[in-house]
Amino acid sequence: MKKVIILGAHGKIAQIVTRQLLTEDIKQTLFLRNSARLRLEDPEKESIVEGTATSLFDLEQAMTDVDIVYANLAGKIVEEAQNVVAAMKAKNVKRLIWISTLGIYDEVPGKYGEWNHEQLDGGYLESYAEAAKVIEASGLDYTIIRPAWLDDKDEIDYELTNKDETFKGTEVSRTSVADLVTKIILDPKEYIGTSLGVNKPNTDGDKPAWYR
Numbered sequence: 001m002k003k004v005i006i007l008g009a010h011g012k013i014a015q016i017v018t019r020q021l022l023t024e025d026i027k028q029t030l031f032l033r034n035s036a037r038l039r040l041e042d043p044e045k046e047s048i049v050e051g052t053a054t055s056l057f058d059l060e061q062a063m064t065d066v067d068i069v070y071a072n073l074a075g076k077i078v079e080e081a082q083n084v085v086a087a088m089k090a091k092n093v094k095r096l097i098w099i100s101t102l103g104i105y106d107e108v109p110g111k112y113g114e115w116n117h118e119q120l121d122g123g124y125l126e127s128y129a130e131a132a133k134v135i136e137a138s139g140l141d142y143t144i145i146r147p148a149w150l151d152d153k154d155e156i157d158y159e160l161t162n163k164d165e166t167f168k169g170t171e172v173s174r175t176s177v178a179d180l181v182t183k184i185i186l187d188p189k190e191y192i193g194t195s196l197g198v199n200k201p202n203t204d205g206d207k208p209a210w211y212r
Contacts, residue, residue, distance in 0.1 A: 004185055005029040005062060007053055007084065008072035010037045012152070013099065016178035017070065017185070018046070024186065031062050053080040059087035068188055070097040070181060081131035085138040095188045096135065096142040097181055102197060104129040104146065108167045111206040132195065143184055144195040148172040149208045161197035169199030171208040176200065 002025065006014050009030035019041070021028055028046045030038055035050040051058030053073050063069065069088055073080045081098075088096060102108055103116045103125050117125070135142050149171045158176035161168055177198055184190055203209065 001025050001027050002068070002185075003027045003029070003066050004068045004070060005031055005049075005066045006070050006072065007031045007059075008074065009048075010034075011072040011074075013150075013174045013178050013181070014070070014072040016175055017072075017181050020178060020182045021185065022046075026185070029062060029066065031059075053083055056083045056086055059083055060090050063087050063091040063093055066091065066093050068095045068097070068185055069093055070185065072099045077127050077131045078134065081134040085134060085140065088140060089138075094141045095192075096138075096140045097184055098132075098135050098142060098144045099177075099181075100132050100144050100146050100195075101125065101128045102146045102148055102167055104132050105163060105195075107161075107163070107165070107197065112170055112204075113167075115207045136195070141188075141192045143191040143193075145177065145180065146195060146197045147177045148197075148199040148203070149211070150174050150177070151208070151210060157200050158198050159201050161199070163195040165197070167197045167199065169201065169203040170205050171203050171210070172198050172200045 008014055009032045022042050030048045033052050035048045040046045049062045051062055054076055071084055108116050132144055148169050151173055153173040155173050156176050156179045158172050
């Protein structure tokens, strides 16, 4: 049975991934700060570990006998990236799926790119860009995922762009991002060493249509 640890397991995308994986032959370790925030649906396939990604000790303890790390983190993201890389190397785990954000390569064009900078500059975008550099220099089998602005629509509808391509679209559903993560977990040889922009097709504009 393949073993996956989900860091930041209480996140909305992470919870969708968790539900999707319950139908698969996969053992999940759900790692989060407050274990009381989650309930197990299938104790034979899931376990909960309380810890923080700012603690290298917590991460190393949780990564024992793990095949894939899926990181859905926020907060002190650079420190967390450094700790995740260090823990994975200490535990000889190679495969990492890392959720980032759009704009870390200044790849978002036009008025939308300007608006995205206005919303995210001042620490957030810079930190995620620095964390991505940590991941890319790690030597791990990583996939970085850069979603457009997220919504909670119950739909799977997305397209991908690579790191060296102009970002497309303005929005995407969390369900779509979860679908991509799930597909990579099920076929971990896909998208190794890539940084993928994720957007809903035909949503170009100056900002997401739902944003006011």
